[in-house]
Structures are given as structure tokens and as C-alpha cells.
Amino acid sequence: MQVNEYKPKIVAFCCNWCSYAGADLAGSNRLAYPAEVKVIRVPCSCRVNPMFILRAFQRGADGVILCGCHPGDCHYTSGNYYTRRRMALLFSMLEYLGIEKERTRVEWVSAAEGAKFAATMNDFVATVKSLGENKRLEDLRCKR
């Protein structure tokens, strides 16, 4: 029998045009990745406010990943360029505060990259799993 295996909670923000479609393609091709990953669809990666990411950690997420169109391919022409800057600064700040940098990630996944989506999620879940539970950005009240 399997002992209570630690299952991290992963929130994946996916832009509607590329990454969400990439996730769909992973599904169409039956490319498995852990069920711990739950996707939130946003119009563009630039819709993702740093507050959403902190919120996810507060609520008990162990990892947050943001997926968008490849730079240059944004459906809205420039949204992901802003995402890239915002997240570079935010992640760097989290790291500065001593929060494990592996818990956050940005990945560019096109609508054609179902395989990349699945591989990315497999890798991210494994990484977060090896870190264990998020303790440094948790809000114990939420876990009650």
C-alpha cells in the first residue's frame, strides 16, 4: 500500500490563446501530467496580477506557474512582454525575501506545444514536490 504521498497544490495560469490551447492539445494527445495541476484560464498572461500569485500561496498552493504565448507571439501583441518584466521583478523579490525560487515559474507554451505543456507540468510538479510544502508563504488560517 502506498503511504500518504505528498501531493503539492499547483496553480497554473494559462493565457487563452496559446497556453490554454497548448494544455488542450496535451489532453487531445493524451499526454499525462499530474492531477495536482489545475489551470485557470486568463485572456493573456498579462492579466495575472502579482496579487493572484501571492493569493495562491496564501490559500495553500505549493507552486504557481504562469504560461503565455512565446514572446513575440502574443495574441495582444505585447502582453507577455509586460508579463515577463513583472514576473522577473516579482520572482526576484520573492527570492530576495528567502522564498524558494523554484515555487514560481513562467513558461512560454504555444498552442502547438501540447508536449511541452505536459513536460513542463511534469517537471514543475516534480520540482515543487522535492521542495515539500510551502511554509514560507503560507497562511495557516486557510488550512484549518
Place this chain on the structure above:
Amino acid sequence: MRKCSLSNSTALFNKIAENATLYIPVDLEKGRVAYKKYADGMKMSDALKTDRSAKDFFFPQTENLMEFKTEGKSIEIIDNRSEAEDFVVFGVRACDVKSLEVLDKVFLAEPVDSYYKNRREHGVIVSMACTRPTETCFCGTFGIDASAPKGDIECYKTDDAFYFNAVTEKGEALLAKLDGVTESSDEKAVNEQKEQIKKVLDKLPLKDLKADEFGADKTDKFFNSPEWKNLSEACLGCGTCTFVCPTCQCYDIKDFKTNKGVQRFRCWDSCMYSDFTKMSAGQPRLTQMERFRQRFMHKLVYFPTNNDGMFSCVGCGRCVAKCPISMNIVKVMKTLGGKNND
């Protein structure tokens, strides 16, 4: 009067900590001073004041009130207050001791605030006379005697010893438990220190500040003063004065959605905030001038009106030292206080 030599202070603290959680003021890095839970060998700070007052022990900044748990469509209500353990706060200055009296008026009056009452019952205050009051001190303005700090046990620290005098029953009980580490003493050293303190108090820059013009039923006299506008002009509307104040007692009750339900808690609020006591029609005090006036009118007029003349300022001087723009109750009193404060 009991005495404990300073060389024996660790034994004293260990003894107190045997039966209750002991908090003593401790020097931290960069001149910071805070109450810390006592651990063996910890050294007590000689600083005049802790950055935050002893209010935190009885009325903490956030406090859980109750919890609602939802399962599907049913709701369960859980009283999840933390039962306070017995604790001793050591080295509380006269002003902060007095502040608890102010808070008692609010929280122990009907309807009694059971959360506060619970903590109050479990806590013992060992006060400490001030040998080196500072320039921002003006407790004398409100009739507080820094050389007679009261509390449950009154304490004096000289160059070589602590001297204790039980003031309340709770204090007597605690002092009795300390017989093994204290000895009986006369009051000579303490009286000397009292004299010494009085001399220093007479030299303080704010010694002449008078509150006589303020007090109960003076609303009409001050409410419409044109000075409020100038005084409040630079106020940022932050909560610094409120949150460092040992007597400010306003709080907000909030619900926090947890994963399974709702945690209801209260947290300090500030009348300086634009979203203080928001009602269906919004904030009753729309401008910073009104909010600013409220705070000082409350300390100097409204509170005395409702509490037999007791001011709700104890002259601890924290707001004087901490206000980002250096506006404070002393300047307000001097500006509004008429002849007495010229």
C-alpha cells in the same frame, strides 16, 4: 517592602517564570526595545520605554473571536478564542500602567469585553519607576507619578537591587511566591529614588504642560476652533499615533475566509483612517481635519466626559516621538489650551 539584589535577578526571573509566562523588556538591535517572553538568563533592558506598550498583552493587534465552519450547506459556529495562560509583565512604566486603567473603563464596562477581561484576569503587572524620564514624557500633565508607578506590584530598580511593593491582591500573591528570592527591606533606598525622580521630573521640558483647560464637557469650547485646520494640515492619515498609543482602543471586526469556513477576528483600527467606522453612507468624518480632531477631542474631552474626568492620554510620549510629521497631542494642547500652555 521586599528586595532582591540585582546579582540575583536571574533567580528572580526564573522563579516568576516557574508559575507564569514572564515578559520582560529586552534590548534588541539598533536601539529597539520590546517585551520578550523570558528565557533563562535573559537580560532585562534598562531602556525607559518599550517601542510598543503593554497594551498588546491585553488587547492584541489581532485576536480571533470565533470561527464559522461550512460543510456543504451547513454552518457550525466555534468559539476559538485562545484561553489566556497566567502571565506576568515586568517593568511596566507608570504611564503604561495607567493606560490599562483607561482600557478597563472601556472594555470592562457593560457590556464587558470577555476577551479583554479574560486576559486582564490572567495578567499580573509588575511596574517600574522611571529614573530617567525623557524629553517627550509628560505623564505629570495627567496626574501620573512616575515615582509611584502602581500596577499589581510596584517596583524600583536601584544600582544594586529591585525593591517590590505589592499594590493589589494579585500582586501580593505573586510577591508571596517570591519569598525565596527576595528579602525584607526598609524603604530608604526607594524613598531616595523617589526624591531623585521628582527632581528630574521638574527639569523635563514638558513639565509645564497643563490639561486643565480640557476635560469633561468642553466639547463646545474646542470643537469649532479654527486651529484644527492648521494643526491637521500636514497629517498623513496614517495610524502611527494610534498604534503606538497605549490607550487607543478602537478595533474593527473582520471575517477572513478560510478554506473551510470563516474566521472572525478583530484588529486594531485607527480613527485617523479614511475607512474607519464605515457605515452604509460612508465614513462619518469625511476630511482628515475631522478625523484628526476626533482623535484629540476623544483623548482630551469626550473620554473624560464619559469617564468621570479621566483623560485617555497618559503622556507616554510615544506618539510625540513616532509621528512621521511630528504633529502630536502636545502641540494640539499647546495650541488649543489657552493661557495655561503659553
Place this chain on the structure above:
Amino acid sequence: MQKITREALIEKAAALLSEGKVDRVLGWKSGEFSYDVTPAIFNNVEEMQKDFVYGDFSGANFSKYLVKETKKDGKVLIFLKPCDTYSFNQLLTEHRFDREKVYAVGIPCDGMIDENKIKQAVGDGILSIVSESETVKVETLYDGVKELNRADVFSERCLNCKSKKHVAYDELIGEDGLVLDSNRFDEVAKLEKMTADERFAFWQNELSRCIRCNACRDICPACTCEKCVFDNPNSGVENKAAANSFEEKMFHIIRAFHVAGRCTDCGECSRVCPQHIPLHLLNRKFIKDINTFYGDYQAGAEVGSRAPLVNYTKEDIEPSEAVNRGDE
């Protein structure tokens, strides 16, 4: 550098008031002690002669007051130290006040004193502080007069002064200075070199003292929102006190993020923090990262410049590289 005197400023204000160029003056008002200087409006020269003060404790950055002041009738005279002028420009860039209603006089600054450092050095009972060119004489209740080196009691931000140059003014008193090479990022770099555990412990200790008085936010010239997200129940992050260390961190991360690229590093946040949390180290981290990732950028150096977070290049650093940069 020539020392600017209270009298010179009053004289300047008197002239502008009598010429009708300004209707009132935003200045520093003396207090009870040597150090408790309050920003105030002076309506005439008499008021200034009575209470106006300019000296070692006139540190307050007045720029933010212009948001409120320019909504009133008439024109206000404002004195700007070099670092204040950056905030002034940044606020103009964000259309936060009406430039037409301000007459800005640039004044040189040779550094402001941190009263807390004096208190730490001399202890309780400060009766007077008198500043000389190199020293500060402090008279105390208990130990008589003590002499301190001015340089030892400078505010942190003045020790790491980034610029003595005024980037905005209608008129300048004295000579303008230069943008300086400061060591202001040294402390950030020191933290970056620590392990993640050490950094976590450092910030946990610092931020746990936060009492959420909002002084840092309310003094900040970049925080001029009509309603802050932390005061807005609809924002999802509103709270009045941090219930735990997560909420402490969240407030300070979001606060710093919201001013990232707009923060001029004026240092007011750390100056006013009643708990002495080095908040500027959060803002400076963003400034340092911005400079490293996207090229040097000084908010407020010019009006109308495009802040780094509302800009991009196609070759920007990836977030994954950004977080790994500290590993070397």
C-alpha cells in the same frame, strides 16, 4: 557647499509673496524640541518669522502635499531639496498635481540628521541639538553636552545620497550639485549574497515588527492612489492589521511592487517607520533589479519618461534567469 539659512528662505518667500507670485508657503515649522519639525502652510512672512525653520531635521519631502495643495486656489511656494525634486517630477509624470499652481524653489542640501541615531548615541532626555559644520552638540538632561560627528548621525538615505542635482525647479537658491555615485545598493547586495534561509530569517525578523500603521505608504510620494488596494474591501487584499507573517509579507511586497519603477528612492518610508524596519531595502531591490535587467533608470529624473514596468524590449531577461542571477 554654502549653507542655506532659514533667513535666506524667508527672504525669498517674502519677495515672492510680496510680488504676488505665490499666495502661501509650504515649509517646515519648528516644534517642541530641536528635531520635531512639522510641515506647515505659512500664509505670510510674519507666520514664517515666528515658526519657520530650516535645518538638520527639515527632511520631510513635500512633493506629495502638492496633490492636495494644488486643488486649492492660488499658488503655493514649495522648497525642494535635490532628492525631493525627483518625487516632484514623478508626480508630474503621473499627472498628480497642477504644475501651474506651484512655484518651486530648489535649495541645496548637505544631508539631514536622523534623530534616532542621536537618541541612540546620547540616550534619553535631549534638551537641545545644535549643529556645527562638522559636529553636532547635544545637550541632555543627564549627561550635559555631548559632541557627535555629523557624519555619524546622518540619515541612512543621506549617507547614500544619490544626487545633489535638482531635476525640477522654477528658481534655484545657491549652486546646483551633481548626480552622485552612491553605494546605495551595497546593503541589497549584502542581502543577496546571503543564503535563502538567512534572507528569510532576516526579513521575517524585520517584517514581524510591522504594526501596519501605514506610515510608509502614507508618506510615500509614489503612493497617491485615491484609494489604496489595502483599504479597498473589493481588492481581495484589504486588511487593517497583519494577522500573520504571510500578511506582513504580502503588504510589503505589494507596496513595493506597486511603486516599482516609480519609486525615486527618496527614503521617506524608512525614515518614518515607527518600528525602524528598513523598508527602503525592498524598494531598492526593485531599483537595483531594474537597473541590472533593463538598464539604469531613475524615476523622476525627467518628466514623462516611461517607467520600466510599462515598457519592454524583445530581448528582456526571462524570469527564470532573473531569479538565478543571485546564485553566482
Place this chain on the structure above:
Amino acid sequence: MQRIGVFVCWCGSNIAGTVDVQAVSDALGKEPGVVFSTNYQYMCSQAGQDMIKQAIKEHNLTGIVICSCSPRMHEATFRKTAAAAGINPYMVEIANIREQCSWIHKDMKEGTEKAIVLGRTAIAKVHLNTPLVPGESPVTKRALVIGGGIAGIQTALDIADAGFYVDIVEKKPTIGGKMAQLDKTFPTLDCAACILTPKMVDVAQHERIRIFSYSEVEHVSGFVGNFDVTIKKKARYVKEDVCTGCGLCTEKCPQKKVPNEFNLGMDNRRAIYIPFAQAVPKVATIDADYCTMLKTGKCGVCSKVCTAKAIDYTQKDEFIEEKYGAIVAATGFNPISMDKFDEFAYSQSKDVITSLEFERLMNAAGPTAGKLVRPSDGVHPHKIVFVQCVGSRCAACAEKGKEYCSKICCMYTAKHAMLTRDKYPDTDVTVFYIDVRTPGKQFDEFYRRAVEEYGVHYIKGMVGKVSPEGNKLIVQGSDLIANKQLKIEADLVVLAAAIEPDKSARPLATMLTASMDTNDFFTEAHPKLRPVESPTAGIFLSGACQGPKDIPETVSQAGAAAAKVIGLLSKDKLTGNPCVAHSDEMMCNGCSTCEKVCPYGAITYQDKEFRGPNRTTLIRRVAQVNEAVCQGCGCCTVACPSGAMDLKGFASKQIMAEVDAICK
């Protein structure tokens, strides 16, 4: 509180195979706010949709959650279903339990658990959904075409023929563009003028087309359906409506030394000129840079000879303001400058020419009346070397040339080689190429003919250096197939210069808030599916401004752009996407941060009066979103520090509710 209905789809066994749909609908039925929960084999079928409609009516549902395939598949279907049953279509949320659940998880327990979480997440979002109604805006039934080359001409004609008014803005004195300068066109070798000039005449005579020649777009504001455009009509010092185009002035003008740009400076024209005989409008233009009268006030010959009294030396630039519903960019291309390619000796020898210059030399209306001679000495060349890819496919030398393939050079070089051999069989023709790319109808056949029938020597390799020696040009190149270095003595060298977007495109794109790529070609809304639209609504792309194109391709794209414009202009009102940004004016600071990140220019600012405290009024600058222009990316919502900006349909609260539900 919403009354939510949950509908779990089996999708046959696609979902039901790894998700216990009954367990999912049971679990979700217990969620607060859910008043009805069921599952069914095929929710998207007519029967499934009827089930939803019936449940909406029976249970007074206000919100719908469908647990099914990806919203990219059937969101629109279920929205229509909801609308048909009388609730707002935007009260529907989809939980993707097929592509993102049942198809990737093999374990039933795991799949079911995840499906429940995804369902809860959708329920959490629906709780905060609000009915959304798309905004409407009127459409000005007039189109603006910027650029009067073959692309602009074709687009304008197609739009006008469909019954809409069109204005063409052309910066040159005549329309016609590059095609007017060409001699023959591949692969059919019909004469460019013969097929272009009738179209130019059609344009001139079309009752619904106006031509603003010698004009430029000065300013653009507004949005799809409602653009306000200012057109600058440059002073040409000739009254357009009076000039008969007789050309007498252009013969009498004493200033004869003006380089003729139509012939690429290979001959001269007068200071007053008509670019070419078939110019449209056929109106003279005074070149102010050269006109003695305008420069010194002494001359006036043209005025004296003009019997129509059309000359007006006092003419000023004129600004015309007009409203348009759609704008087409057709700004075309130019060959790149050969300045950086001095290894080919372009600046050193007159006999090194570009392909476009070669066109003029071959053209009967050109500087040599169609006789192929060397520009330096007028002697007939016996040996011509053509060099392809000059500045194209230049990845290694990006600072000199372009990384992309200019696409048209292979074919026109084959054309030039063939025409030369046809007309002058004694002239030997060599072509250096990297690859010969001929993917077009009849293209490869055309190229084969050049090689096989006309005996053009094609050498795979690049020319390294051209050096003038005496009256010859020594061409040093490599033959990659024979693997040897070549040295050819040529009389004439023709360079197939890369083409680049016209310089006017970049400032125009800024005005239009249309995006461009790094090469300054306009970006299309989608490279495959929306190739003639800019991402900015109401802006369309025609011709080489979008990327290198030959004439057939340009004309078909021009027609496609016209079709898109016609589709837009035929609507009386535009219905927008209701999921757009919205600014809460009470919280907006007017700081202009959001405006800076908006790729569509959808945000403007207004000084507005607000009620202040205690019966005062305050004027505050606040942001306003033009819902017709906003595409709903949400970039502004994060840029906004105060949180005043939010996105309908993807509001911060909704997303945070989803986060909460997932992390529960």
C-alpha cells in the same frame, strides 16, 4: 446569491471513462448556491441543450456551470443555449474536465477528484459573474486607403465597387506606385503599364473614390468604425481642379536639372513636372526645392505659359479632416539603399545598377526609350551579370541588410534575364543566386524557360566583389556547385536589392496604434487566419507593407483586405466583445500608467467633476476605456496600482475566487 445549475457531460466515454460523472454531479450539487446538478451523455447535443434550457426555466437558474470539454470547443454553444433560455450568455462557465482532466488522467479516483475541484472552481467564478452586454458603436461608411500603389488601387476599387466611399491618400503627385515603374510583369510578361493604367483611370473616374495625391496622413484618432483622420494636402502650387495636364509648363520650365525620381535619377526633369504620361491625377506639380520662382521670386515662366491659369505660387499646405469607418494601410515597399554594399561598386560605377533601374532602362517610356545601354557610355552591353539576394537573407550581416527573403527577386531576375536574351540575343547573361525560389503558378516553368530556352547562365554562389577596371566590371564570385572561384568581365551588373517597408510606415503605425515587426512590416492579427487585418480593430493591411509580395499576391491580398473592409462597412453598428476593461472612476488616479501598456490605444483621460466631502466638488483626471477598441487582454488591470481598472468577465475577484477554490 446565484441559483446555479451544474451540468456534467459524459462526452460518451471520453469523460465518463476516467471520471465518475455521477459522483461529480452529486458533489457539486452540495456546493452553496447550486440548486440543480445533473449529468448527461452528450451535453452539447440537442437533447443536452434542451435539458439545460428546461432546467434554467424550472429552477430559475441565474448561473450555469458546464463540466465538459474545453471552453474553446463549446463555450459559444452553451452561451447560446443559455441566451435562448433567457439568461445572459456570460453567466455560463465551463469546467474543462475533458482535455484538462479525463484525457490526461488514467486513475478514476484522481480524475473524479480533480473534476470536482475544477467544477467547484467554475462555480466559485459563476458566483461572481455579472450579466455582460456587448457595447455598440455606429460605423462611418467610408474607408481610407493609405498608399496609391497597385495594392491601394485594387483595395479602393473593390471597396468602391461594393458601394462604399473610399479616399486614397498618396504621398507622391500620382498614384501608381512601384508597378508604374515596371516594364513587363512575370510570369506572363504583359506590360505593367498596360494592365495598371486602366485601373488608375478607373480609380480617377470612380464616383465613389477620391484621390488625395501629394498628401499624407497627419493625425489619426478614434477607433474602429469611427476614425477621425487629418490629411495634409501638400502645396503643389498648381490648382488641381484647374490644371488640364496639358504639360506645356513642364516643357517651358527653365529649371532642367532636376533628377527624375520616376526614372531613379537616371535622367532629369523640370522643376514643374508630371511624373509620367499616364499619371493620375494628371496634374502638374512644382518641386519647391528646385523652383526658381519659389526660391528667389524671379521666374514665373510656368504661370505665364499656363493658359488655364492653374499656377498658384502662394498655395499653402491644406489640412482636411474626414471620418472613416476603416483604414487600409497600403504603404508598399522600397529597395534598400546600396550604401552599405560597396563591395558591388554601386557608388563607384554607373554601370552597376539595381533591378528597378534596370526596369527603367528596359522600359519604352524610360530614360533610354527602352534601349538597353550602359548608363556610363550609352554602349550596348554584351555581358550582364545579375546578382541576387543583395541584402536579402542576410542573417549574418543583419546590420547591413535584411534577414528575410525579399521573395520577388528570383522571379524578376529571371524575367530580366529572359527579356534581355529575347531582345538582345548577342548579350550573354549570368545570374548568381543562393537559391532560386519559384513557388507560384507558372513561376517555375518561367524560370526553366529562362535557363533552357533563353540560355541564361545560372551560377549557384555569391558574388564577393565587383571592381571597375577600364570600361569593364570585374565580377569575382564563387561557383558552389563547380566549387571554384570565378572572375567574370561584365559590361553591366544588376543588383537584386532587398526590399523594405516604406519609411512612412513606422510613423503611420504609431498613429494607427497598429503593431509592427522588427523589420517595420505591419503585423497581421493572425499570421494564418487573419492575414489582412492588423491587431488594431478597423485597421487593414494591403500589399507589401505587410511583407514582401509580388503583384498577383498583392492584388489578391488587396481584394481580401477590401472584402474585410466591406464586411465592416456593411454593418450599421458594431457589436463588441463585452469582456473589456473598465475603470472605476472613484478609484482612478488618472496617472496614465494603464494607457502606456494598452496595445490598442483604448484608454483616454478626462477631467471630470466629482462630489468631494462636505458639499464640495473636485475635478479629477480619470481613465476611460473605449469599449469598441479594447480587446480585453487585461494588461492595464495589472499596471493600475489602485486596482481601479478591472476586466469584465475576468475580474480580479473572479480570478481570486478561482484561486481559492483550487487551493481549498
